[in-house]
Amino acid sequence: MKKPVSRRTLLQAASLGPLAAGVSGLAHAEQKLKGTPDRMAHGHAMGVVGTVDTELFHPGRFLESWNFSDLDGAERDAYYRETPQADGTTLREYELFAVDREIEIAPGVYFPAWTYNGQVPGPTLRATEGDRIRVRLVNQGAHPHTIHFHGWHSPEMDGSLPEHQVPPGGEFLYEFEAEPFGLHLYHCHAAPLKRHIHKGLYGAFIIDPKEPRPPAHEMVMVMNAFDTNFDGDNEVYAVNTVAHFHMNETIRVKVGELVRIYLVNLTEFDPINSFHLHAMFFEVNRTGTRLKGDEVTDTLMMCQGERAILETRFRYPGKFMFHAHQSEFAELGWMGFFEAVA
Numbered sequence: 001m002k003k004p005v006s007r008r009t010l011l012q013a014a015s016l017g018p019l020a021a022g023v024s025g026l027a028h029a030e031q032k033l034k035g036t037p038d039r040m041a042h043g044h045a046m047g048v049v050g051t052v053d054t055e056l057f058h059p060g061r062f063l064e065s066w067n068f069s070d071l072d073g074a075e076r077d078a079y080y081r082e083t084p085q086a087d088g089t090t091l092r093e094y095e096l097f098a099v100d101r102e103i104e105i106a107p108g109v110y111f112p113a114w115t116y117n118g119q120v121p122g123p124t125l126r127a128t129e130g131d132r133i134r135v136r137l138v139n140q141g142a143h144p145h146t147i148h149f150h151g152w153h154s155p156e157m158d159g160s161l162p163e164h165q166v167p168p169g170g171e172f173l174y175e176f177e178a179e180p181f182g183l184h185l186y187h188c189h190a191a192p193l194k195r196h197i198h199k200g201l202y203g204a205f206i207i208d209p210k211e212p213r214p215p216a217h218e219m220v221m222v223m224n225a226f227d228t229n230f231d232g233d234n235e236v237y238a239v240n241t242v243a244h245f246h247m248n249e250t251i252r253v254k255v256g257e258l259v260r261i262y263l264v265n266l267t268e269f270d271p272i273n274s275f276h277l278h279a280m281f282f283e284v285n286r287t288g289t290r291l292k293g294d295e296v297t298d299t300l301m302m303c304q305g306e307r308a309i310l311e312t313r314f315r316y317p318g319k320f321m322f323h324a325h326q327s328e329f330a331e332l333g334w335m336g337f338f339e340a341v342a
């Protein structure tokens with residue numbers, strides 16, 4: 001018998017209604033998200049009304065979790081194990097499952113996703129430069145999938161060619177050394193590529209330098225979007241999937257502490273996405289491949305697949321808006337607030 005995918009996935013599987021429920025949910029969403037732009041842009045109820053079910057995927061928890069740190073004990077052990085090696089490095093073993101699943105991307109808006117481990121983005125993987133990485137992909141979905149990691153590895157570990165595709169019911173073991181240090185990503189590379197990525201098969205892959213970066217309040221933001229009516233154009237935008245989530249559930253930070261954001265762009269269909277932070281500036285370390293950033297700005301543009309480590313400190317207490325500087329994306333969900341407390 002196959003290992004269960006996760007508590008959350010089982011819960012979701014048990015609660016899945018007929019497909020029709022999802023479809024009517026989408027129609028409703030279209031109306032909600034596209035039919036009321038004025039209210040979303042200017043009204044007192046900026047964002048959407050209602051909340052998503054965060055039992056299955058909590059964007060705030062995803063934001064500050066890596067290597068399955070959102071799970072405990074035996075449940076975590078089922079997906080992730082670390083074994084210290086004689087040379088001081090660590091062997092990190094991951095279990096990733098490709099699973100088809102409906103996810104809630106805005107209150108009442110469901111998207112028929114293809115996921116790693118039942119969630120979009122997939123779990124954030126994190127290692128130190130020089131570690132041994134072993135990732136077992138088990139395909140429990142209905143289509144062939146792969147994992148293509150960014151980073152150094154041999155061609156047979158690339159997950160990009162037809163012969164690399166893992167068929168439904170199949171599995172594959174990816175193994176490579178974690179290098180170079182930086183902020184990377186992983187995603188499915190089966191054809192047609194943009195459909196496989198857009199459906200949700202992607203995640204962040206952080207490799208820390210051997211000499212660690214200074215301690216900071218760290219978070220992972222994956223900029224993504226969803227084409228809910230399959231017309232090749234996105235209707236819903238977000239960081240970490242759920243539209244407008246951090247409008248109400250602000251991201252709490254402390255005034256003066258070092259804040260480090262691992263920002264990854266996995267938006268499909270739109271070539272460029274961006275990150276803008278109000279009333280502040282931040283240092284940009286593109287791809288995270290150096291120890292220090294080399295650009296200071298308040299707005300960063302990123303193409304598909306680009307990523308950067310951002311560092312800043314909040315100078316004043318209060319709420320600070322952040323969003324895509326493409327206004328359309330912001331209004332369709334890619335907007336939130338930090339809340340700095342003294």
Ligand SMILES: [Cu+2]
Pocket residue numbers: 144145146188189190196197201
């Ligand atoms: Cu795929």
